[in-house]
Amino acid sequence: MKKYLLLMLTVGLLVLSACSNGQIEKVSDTNEEFKTISTNDLKEKLNNDSWVLVDTRSSDEFNGWKLNGIKRGGHISGAVDFSANWLRVDVDNKENLLNEALKNKNITQDKNIVLYDSNNKDSLEVAKYLSGKGYNNIYIYDLNEWAEDDSLPMEKYKNYHLIVPPSIVKDILDGKTPETFENANEIKIVEASWGDEDVSYSKGHVPTAFHINTDLVEPPPSWMLGTNEELESFALEYGFTKDDTVIVTSENQMAAYRVAVVLRYIGVKDVRVLNGGLLAWKLAGYEVETTSNKPTPVNDFGATIPANPELITTIEQVKENLTKNEFTLVDNRTWDEHIGNSSGYSYHDKKGRIPGSLYGYAGLSDSNSLDYFRNIDNTMRNFNEILSLWNKSGIDINNHLAFMCGSGWRAAEVLTYAQVMGLENTSLYSDGWIGWSNDTNNPIEVGEPK
Template sequence: MRKIQKWPFLLLIIFCFVSLLAACSNNESSKDTKTDNKKNGTDVKSISTEDVKSNLNNEDWIIVDTRSNDAYNGWPIDGVKRGGHIDGAVDFSADWLKVKDKQLDNKLQQELKDKDITKDKHIVVYDANGKDSKEVAEYLSKSGFKNVYQYDVKEWAAKNELPMESYPNYEMLVPVSWVNDTIKKDNDGKPYKIFEASWGDEAQDYKKGHIPGAVHINTDEVEEGPVWNRLKDAELEKFALKNGITTDTTVILYGSDSMPAFRVAVILKYMGVEDVRVVNGGYTAWANAGFDIEKKENNKEAVASFGVKVPANPDYIIDLAEAKEIADDHNKVSTLVDIRSWDEFTGKTSGYDYIEPKGRPAGSVWGHAGSDNSNLEDFRNLDNTMRNGYEIQKMWEKDGINLENKLAFYCGTGWRAAEVLFYADVLGMKNVCLYDGGWNEWSMDPANPVETGEPTTK
């Protein structure tokens, strides 16, 4: 009988045991990296930069920026090397999950649908702080989404060869963190002014609390009834001098509602102020960030000279005569764009208790707005920050607006259209302006051609 060789047999047992341990270790490691949120009750996987890159143009995948709207627009926030968003990414900010609204979940679900974030796709949610993507991933998981991956965009931003996009003039729309830094650093010596804009002398919201150092502007300081056009140029210059504004002043505007701030901002740009900023999300964004709030009323500080002849940017705001030329443009190189609700555009309502006529200037094109004359849901996110600019432009193109044309925006009396003009400017659109008088002025003269009902052609 042959003797069994013990050493080879023992080595074989040891080898098998070591292999088994290695396999268990690899499986556990794979589990940790691919489903690293299992312990938090979500089924979310991590993903590498290479995998994000390889699936960037895969229609079965969608890349979602979960950071603040400011970061998406272009601000380098949370330590990213480059500001902006991954080329082609949609936005679904974690900030939207915190909005106080009884219909919030329904609105969030509609946002997912509108952005084509669907359960049949692989969804990459990214941020730069580890918190935003986690919150959105958890929301998606609770909503029944399965194929969700988390990613740290700092890795992408650190590689210059990987494509990122920012709006050309994103700095016009500022995050509250930038305002806070500007106050603390005194803007590196450059003159700046902060204004809270609203209608009315009493300024109740301002008195309840405002950004430190802010001065109140009543919109009556820049416009007057019954048309509610901007004041004459000489009066606007007096307004600027009274408020300490020159052509070189960095002007930062905000409000409890942002619409009046955009109205003042557009008029200041028309006058010739070179650096006009509006706080993205308004006073609510400031309060939600937990920054200091001041209650004492700050006085206006006058200056002696504006620095340039007003208006230095006259084409930024146009009046009735030019609006009529645009509406009657048979060459189709310019467009009068209506920034009112659909019911206002089609003539079901005038939108205002002090405007009786209903309809629209003949030849104008609907550019969307919101539910009524006080809202701009079509241009704002759930937290009242600026809507994704590519979605805005896609919406306009769908309704037959040629983005290569000269676009003159109007509304009822200039507020809504001013905000949309500012957004168009943020997006880098060159040939854009405000028709100041809007429907209010147009409707005052029966000789001006008017249309009602749904347009027959786009």
């Protein structure tokens, strides 16, 4: 996995001015000036192909969270996202990744670019970045004006609450009750990662979080989903009940999503994941903790495990459903894995794909990558861009979508993103390629799909 380091970026004080068309925004430590645009003028430009509307806030705000005091959550319909947070991360090949994002979102120098935020900071930071790359037609807009007018539509993902901003987690730690947590009972924060605490947990985690070794839900040496008895033992030992609200964090996002899906499968009522993981927590400027926190065991989970069996598709169900037009098995592995050039795993040498599965994209390098589904800061990618990829593969989102990968980590993250968007007729084929190919009686395809 790529390691990300926190890059602290100082932004100069903003000299505020009224936001009417043609006025100038100024940043005190630069000579750069950017025009603003009024709400009325913006409404006229929304359907003009020569204009691009860009949301420069965090992906959490784009998804639907009401942060920074804004009246309504979500984004303006038709807006693309290019978060100022992406300029603050330190990652290999960063400039190429940013250029690729600009290209994918059609943010080009021949367009009129409207950048909006709600904190009078993010848009100016992105504007300075674009100006340095030769962009000239840049306008600034204050989203608060739009959000204050209830007659102007804003879009948000149906289940945006499933992935949580770091500021919301901080509010919870500070004893506050943020939006979507009004009916939460006991809130538990956990850190999921493979191995013992000294692998990653002891080096720093979100305060109060206790550690979950992923081997507890997918025991070695097969690393397949645990039996009902094993999962019940895990739930009781780690103090989970069906009425809990759990936020899963991790340095490795896939581990967090894998454990989150398993917790939902066994029947925990409210399970969420910190969007962007530990990197997002650090980018927000929050301190990590190195204290080893321990869970309090319980004697009764409160329901028969699994309480949500439909969340996991078994190998028998895959075989039965592959013949049905309303079912799609989505293969979230690399292209080389899908066509049989690579197994994807050092401990598994069988190559190929399940006949009838459709390539659903994953990462560019190996089984630890999900480049096609994440922004540069590890947060969830704009779902319209994900849908565009699936359209290329002929994936019909009206079908039941069962997501799979090698053993469930990548697919668990993709499944959650689909459900954030509101695709609820979905499940995880947890055994994945490894479970399928371990049985020599199961058919296998190799080569590019016809």
